[in-house]
Each structure stands twice: as C-alpha cells, then as structure tokens.
Amino acid sequence: MPNSYFQFKQFRVEQDRCAMKVCTDSCVFGAYVEVGKAQRILDIGTGTGLLALMVAQRSGASIDAVEINAEAQQQAQENFTASPWADRLHLHPMPLQAYAQQQLPKYDVILSNPPFFLSSLKSADAAKNTAKHTGELLFEDILYFAQQRLTQHGKLYLLLPPAEALYFAGLAKASVLYLAEVLQVYTYHGGKCIRHIQTYTYTPVTAPEVKDFFIREADKTTYTSEFRQLLQPYYLYL
Template sequence: MSVFHFKEFVVNQENCPMKINTDGVLLGALCDVQKAKSICDIGTGTGVIALMLAQRNHESKIDALDIDYRAVDTASMNFQNSLFHDRLSAHHHSFIEFFEMHPTKKYNLIVSNPPFFLNALKSPHHQTNLAKHTDESFFIDLLRIASTHLHENGSLEIIVPLEISLLLQHLANDYYLHLERKIIVKSFQDKEAFRHILKFQKNPSVEEQTENFIIYEKEGEHSLQYKSALKNFFTIF
C-alpha cells in the first residue's frame, strides 16, 4: 500500500526505499517525547516517526535526516501535507555531515530506527543497501554524536535487533550515555524477543527499567498493549 492513512496525517511511501514498518511505528509510539521540544530523527525514511512525535508533542520541533534523496523527498512531501508542517524539516545529509555543518546544535531527543543488517551480505540494489545495511561504525558514530549533541538531560532512543542492542549497551558508557529503559519487544508472549527499544540518557534520573511489549494476543489479533500504544494513530483501533 503506497498511501498509509493515520488518524491525524497521511504517509505516501511510494518512492521511498524504506517503507513503514512495525519497528518505526513502535518507536514513534513508545519513545519518551514528553519533554522533548527539540528532536532529531536519524534515518527518517518516509518521515513517519517524526510525524508521530510531532503529533504526540505539540511543542516539538524536529529535524529529520536521511542519506537517500528519495526518502528526503518523500518525507518532505509528507511533512508539508501534515498539520505539523511548520515544525518539521527534512535534510538530505548523513547525521555525521549534518552535525559537521551544525556543530553547536543540541537536542532533547535523538531517535533512530536505523539500518540493522549488521555486516550482512548486501543487496545488489543500491537503494536497498542504503536503507537496510550498516556496520558497527554507524552505531559508534551514533553514540558519539548523541553524547555531543544532546542537552544535559537529553536522551537517545533507538529500536534494534538483540545483537545490536548488546553492542550498544556494551559501548554506551564509553560515550557517557547510560541505559535508562529497555523495552523488550515480542510478537507473542511465548516467543523470543526480536527487538529492543533502548533509551540512553546523559544524566539518568531513575534506575534502569525493563519492560515487556507483546504485539499479538494470538494469531491475527493484536494485544491490548499494542492497541493502546497505537490507538491515537491507527484508524483500525
């Protein structure tokens, strides 16, 4: 489906290599955006996470970055067609380039639904490679940038597979970032986790918290937890 209708905005994803997916909408719905007046969305794709965060926090201003020009064109169009267009900006830069251009910029929140096929066999299609593949240096750079460009009580929130979660947890302290919350995402209660949503804080205010998030109650039926998280966005709930 090339056009996805949310309750308060519409996402056209026809020309974007990275389509709307479960990871993105979960991060958009579950990350802590309450006090985030300034947000940077790294690897914005269609712009769906930025749009969800703009809906959740009406005071937020969001810079959305992507290295794929088609993604930036798509996100820009979706931003302009939304109620939040004056608070959203799409930029055709890698996050390293963007912060080299804006060395003093700081944010309350940096979010990312990043490429995740760590050191995997790459697709012959260039656009797919850009959207889905990365290596360890990407995450090291992400932690370094977050450490430098977050406000004093700012946070980095990211959704990743478990092996990358372990890597980030291992490296974060080297960049003065501390794990404050981990959401363990499972398809079903009795299945293994397949994603972690990690919240790293510069100055954590609470002890590390761990939560479970279950997507399906049973085959074909979303859990109450999932419905509650997405009820303000999905028209089916």
C-alpha cells in the same frame, strides 16, 4: 506488495519511493518514545518521515530530520509538507556526519531506527542496503553525535534487533551515556523478541530496567491491550 501509502488518523505516509516501508515495530517505536516536554527533537535517518511525524503529533517540539537517500529525502519532505505540522518539521538532506559539522542546537530527544545489520548478507537492492546495513551510518557516529548534542536531561532512543542492540550497548559503555531502559518487543505471546527499544541518558544506572512488550496475543492475530492503548492515537481501526 506493500501499499504505496499508510494512512494514520492524523496524517498519511507516502512510501512508494522508499526502500523501507512503514512497519509495526517502527510504529511501536514512534508511539513509545517520550516527547511531551521536548522542545527540540532530531530523527536520524528519517526515511519516509514516519517517526518525525509520529512525534510531531503528540508534541509541540521543533523537529529536525536527517536523511541521506535522495528519493527518501523527497518523499519525507512531501509527507512533512502534507501533514498538519509542516511548520515544525525540518528536513536536512545530508548524512549525519555532514549535519554534525553545522552550527546546531542541543536536542531534548534524539531518536533513530538506524541501519542495523552488521554481518548479514546484503540485498541486491542498493537502496535497501543503505537503509538496512551499517555502512553510510555507523553506530559510532550516532553515539558520538548524541554525546555532543543531547541536553543535560535529554534522551537517546534507538530501535534495533536484539544482537545489534547489545553491540550498541557495548559501545555506549565507553561513553558518558548510560542505558537506562530496554523495551523488548515480541511479535506475540510465546513468539520471539524481534526488536529492542533502548533509552540512553546521562544519568548513571547500575543496570537498565527491562520490560517486555507484546504486539499480538498467543493466537498471533489479536492485538494485545498494551498495543491497542499505545497505537490508538495513530491507527485508524483501534
């Protein structure tokens, strides 16, 4: 059974009321996105608030976070309030579609670990279905919002399984956003690719730069040096 919280070096994520718990690939995502110069950041589907907290730690940006689930909203707000960056973290308890109807700023960075299972069998757990399956939040909604609300040099970052990442990339071809980079995340050297971290920009590219990232060595136990370097600012024991 997962812990009721996950302790990082500078903040804690309480997660007992959220369907989706802190996981390694989400931590890789939160540590990977470039946010150093960003002034405004949006986290779509914040859940526990993990990604918003991670980017708050290494930026001075004002961060908005959208969440549809009532229990996740409450937990994210509590996590934000308890963090050192409470004054820069702003929760919006509503679906993205409703948020998009408001008078909004432009964002330098939009990031999302969205519901992603397009065709797999659903769980009996309704909250987990909302968190993991496209239904309440469609890929088209994220793409359209990003087209309207990214700054000229802004970036959209997504964390998706490989099949769903390819599907999203196909949708994006009809938009003004271009897939600039793909980080393929593997469980270990010799293991399978579990996630793609995609970077979209307005800058036209003929083909995205594709890189591999391994969480563990071939022994399936030891963290790789690249993982240690990336997560060292966050994980207690790195």
